[in-house]
Amino acid sequence: MSTRLTRRRTLRGLGLAALPALAPGVLQLRTDEVVLSGCASVTEPGNYVLDGNLDCLEILADDVRIDGRGYAVVGETTISGSRVSITDIVLTKGGRVIGSNRVTIADSRVVGHPGDQSDPISQFVLADAARCEVRNTSFFTWEQGVVLRRTTRTRFESCTLISPVVLRLADSHRNEFVDCEFLTEDFQVRLVGSNRNVFRRNLADGGGPGFQLRDSHRNRFVENEVDILIAGFELAGSDHNALRRNVVTTGLSAHGVTLEDSHRNRLIQNDLCGVSQQPVVESGGSTRNTVRNARC
Numbered sequence: 001m002s003t004r005l006t007r008r009r010t011l012r013g014l015g016l017a018a019l020p021a022l023a024p025g026v027l028q029l030r031t032d033e034v035v036l037s038g039c040a041s042v043t044e045p046g047n048y049v050l051d052g053n054l055d056c057l058e059i060l061a062d063d064v065r066i067d068g069r070g071y072a073v074v075g076e077t078t079i080s081g082s083r084v085s086i087t088d089i090v091l092t093k094g095g096r097v098i099g100s101n102r103v104t105i106a107d108s109r110v111v112g113h114p115g116d117q118s119d120p121i122s123q124f125v126l127a128d129a130a131r132c133e134v135r136n137t138s139f140f141t142w143e144q145g146v147v148l149r150r151t152t153r154t155r156f157e158s159c160t161l162i163s164p165v166v167l168r169l170a171d172s173h174r175n176e177f178v179d180c181e182f183l184t185e186d187f188q189v190r191l192v193g194s195n196r197n198v199f200r201r202n203l204a205d206g207g208g209p210g211f212q213l214r215d216s217h218r219n220r221f222v223e224n225e226v227d228i229l230i231a232g233f234e235l236a237g238s239d240h241n242a243l244r245r246n247v248v249t250t251g252l253s254a255h256g257v258t259l260e261d262s263h264r265n266r267l268i269q270n271d272l273c274g275v276s277q278q279p280v281v282e283s284g285g286s287t288r289n290t291v292r293n294a295r296c
Contacts, residue, residue, distance in 0.1 A: 043060050043061050045062060054072070054074065057078070060081055062084070063083045064085070067088060068087060075092075077096070079095065080097075084100065091109070100132065104133045104135070107137065110140070112143070112145070124147070125148075126154060127151065130154070131152075134156045139161045139162065146161055150171050156176070156180055157178045162183045164185070164187070165184070165186060166183070167190070170192045174197065177197075178198075179201050182202060187212065189204065199220070200220075202224045204224065205227045208250075209234040217238060218241065219242075221242070222244045227249045229254065231254050240263075248272050255277050258281075263287050264289065268292050268293070272294070
């Protein structure tokens with residue numbers, strides 16, 4: 001059973017704030033703070049806190065602030081409100097941010113759960129979202145970790161992402177990933193039909209390829225460190241991307257960068273000295289690419 005939390009608006013003409021209508025198990029700490037419990041559905045703006053684990057969390061309202069105080073949501077978490085801020089929380093079944101703007105998640109942990117092998121679960125999804133921000137948050141998930149679908153102008157900063165498929169962008173544009181770690185034994189980062197995204201000062205470590213682009217254009221990769229078994233960067237049908245001052249180390253006779261039917265990309269001052277396979281840049285069927293990497 002869901003616990004519905006509401007807060008009445010200020011009484012007009014009296015100048016006094018009404019006390020919120022509280023469901024059983026919900027404690028009013030002060031006039032601007034409400035404790036969530038049970039399976040919580042937040043339907044009114046306001047400030048909320050946890051003093052124990054939640055069974056589930058649904059945020060439907062705009063202008064919501066939640067201080068998790070280190071407690072966990074042990075069930076599903078869904079956010080469809082805008083201007084939502086969540087800090088210091090553990091999401092043990094991932095989360096969904098759907099159709100929201102300006103959602104911020106900070107200083108938190110996201111722990112996924114295994115699904116059916118024939119139907120992999122995307123653990124943390126932003127869909128049709130814009131101008132969201134995730135800071136100083138770790139993701140340890142199964143199958144597909146973090147997925148952005150039709151999401152724009154969202155920023156991940158100082159995050160650690162660990163899963164078989166760490167990060168996937170589909171039809172998502174102008175997003176930014178800065179000072180993050182992408183760790184896996186399989187695939188790090190995939191962009192499909194995604195343009196003008198920026199990856200700066202990230203670490204990609206694991207199986208590989210590190211960054212895989214399909215039909216994605218005008219993305220920028222700057223000062224990333226890629227320590228990978230299979231190619232550092234794979235571009236297919238992707239044009240006008242910029243790779244600058246990245247450091248790539250590979251194994252298993254892998255190329256540093258492979259270009260397939262990809263044109264007018266710029267590879268400038270990348271350190272590919274740790275690449276095992278020659279040529280370090282393989283460009284089958286690709287034209288007008290600029291390659292001026294660092295000398296070894």
